[in-house]
Amino acid sequence: MRTGTLLIMIKVTELGKRYGERWAVRDLGFTAPCGQVTGFLGPNGAGKSTTLRMVLGLTRPTTGQATIDGARFADLPTPARTVGALLDATTLPDHLTGEQQLRWFAAAASLDPDRIPVVLDLVGLADHGRRKIGAYSLGMRQRLGLACALLGDPANLVLDEPVNGLDPAGVRWLRELLAGLADEGRTVIVSSHLLSEVQLLADRVVVIGQGRLLADQPLADLVGASSTVRVGSADNDRLTEALRPHATIEPDRPGTFTVTGLEPAEIGRIALTVGIPLSELSRIGGLEEAFLALTHEHTLTEAGR
Numbered sequence: 001m002r003t004g005t006l007l008i009m010i011k012v013t014e015l016g017k018r019y020g021e022r023w024a025v026r027d028l029g030f031t032a033p034c035g036q037v038t039g040f041l042g043p044n045g046a047g048k049s050t051t052l053r054m055v056l057g058l059t060r061p062t063t064g065q066a067t068i069d070g071a072r073f074a075d076l077p078t079p080a081r082t083v084g085a086l087l088d089a090t091t092l093p094d095h096l097t098g099e100q101q102l103r104w105f106a107a108a109a110s111l112d113p114d115r116i117p118v119v120l121d122l123v124g125l126a127d128h129g130r131r132k133i134g135a136y137s138l139g140m141r142q143r144l145g146l147a148c149a150l151l152g153d154p155a156n157l158v159l160d161e162p163v164n165g166l167d168p169a170g171v172r173w174l175r176e177l178l179a180g181l182a183d184e185g186r187t188v189i190v191s192s193h194l195l196s197e198v199q200l201l202a203d204r205v206v207v208i209g210q211g212r213l214l215a216d217q218p219l220a221d222l223v224g225a226s227s228t229v230r231v232g233s234a235d236n237d238r239l240t241e242a243l244r245p246h247a248t249i250e251p252d253r254p255g256t257f258t259v260t261g262l263e264p265a266e267i268g269r270i271a272l273t274v275g276i277p278l279s280e281l282s283r284i285g286g287l288e289e290a291f292l293a294l295t296h297e298h299t300l301t302e303a304g305r
């Protein structure tokens, strides 16, 4: 993999795509840096696939541009070695075996076929390479799609909804795989409309709604900004009095109350200061609330679009 002098990242600048009268993506700008998994999040129809297709040179932008390692996809000298893509694993051809599909892709993209067993092993399909794709589950198709994306050992990965069809063990496996790839210095973009998935996979998030950028920040900041903490203690009345000057307190289920505006660690410190033992201290909501708040706000301001 190339590192060092070359800038490994995916950058989108004033990117826009109009279909007829409607903008699917509008004035979008963000950077997915190397060494991190960037979650690309938005509700259905937000423009995620359109954006990723523009990054990969499959859809022509109406405005702006997307670059990979500083160049537009069309200008990359060795595209399959620079960026690996997983777009829609359901379109893989049923009549080929996994191995034949990889062999075809290696030939089409001038990639080293010796890497085929390596990537099959990486995605957990070492024992299934000789089976027809038609007999694969959706999760296995996603794994094969990932194998294709990794075949050129690219420094950048663009994965559109890679979690679809994976079981919980598969999601854990994907998280470890992507974290490992990012740790090697690669840029990884993973799209999803499911907040819970992004929360598991990503270091940072780019949120879009109706084609526009809504947030671009570390995951922890987005979660922390709007999270609420459930608290239970040996003396809830006295503890709420101690917390009230610093936060918003609401009643919760019996024996607990919720606190918005303080981190769990800060609540723990205040409880210690006033000498009240805690029986419960758990973050509730988080990314889900942050996301809903963002998209709701956007829907209101963009209602006339």
Ligand SMILES: Nc1ncnc2c1ncn2[C@@H]1O[C@H](COP(=O)(O)OP(=O)(O)OP(=O)(O)O)[C@@H](O)[C@H]1O
Binding pocket: 019, 024, 042, 043, 044, 045, 046, 047, 048, 049, 050, 051, 192, 193
């Ligand atoms: N080829 C096309 N022609 C016309 N409109 C399109 C085309 N492709 C996408 N759109 C529209 O652009 C908008 C964004 O679609 P896109 O598929 O990019 O969203 P998405 O965020 O990926 O959604 P999902 O999570 O449902 O996959 C939608 O309103 C969609 O109908």
